[in-house]
Amino acid sequence: MAYVDGFLVPVPKDKMEAYLDMSRKCGKVWREHGALQYRETVADDVKVGVHTSFPQAVKLEEGEVVVFSWIVYESRAERDRVNEAVMADPRLKEMMDPASMPFDGKRLVFGGFEMLIDM
Secondary structure, three states: OOEEEEEEEEEEHHHHHHHHHHHHHHHHHHHHOOOOEEEEEEOOOOOOOOOOOHHHHOOOOOOEEEEEEEEEEOOHHHHHHHHHHHHHOHHHHHHOOHHHOOOOHHHOEEEEEEOOOOO
């Protein structure tokens, strides 16, 4: 069954176009190396919770919005292979300089997930 990498990203609203430009380039690299899907979504109906929430997870600051992203792979083994190839791709190295990223990477939340239901 498929495998998914998921991400929560705090993106400053005034850097959204730069983020989307970076993401489009990254998505192309991931897809070329074998990812099945590369998705980016922006929070539209996300409120701060009492105990937990998407904004709290990324320590959302004034002027930022939560982006929820995911990449789908054929399997965990395929994800590991794709990510190894992506990390070695010189195009990604150019884009992933922490000083030029359009968001605070220290507050990025991410992880790998095994698909349980796919309907």
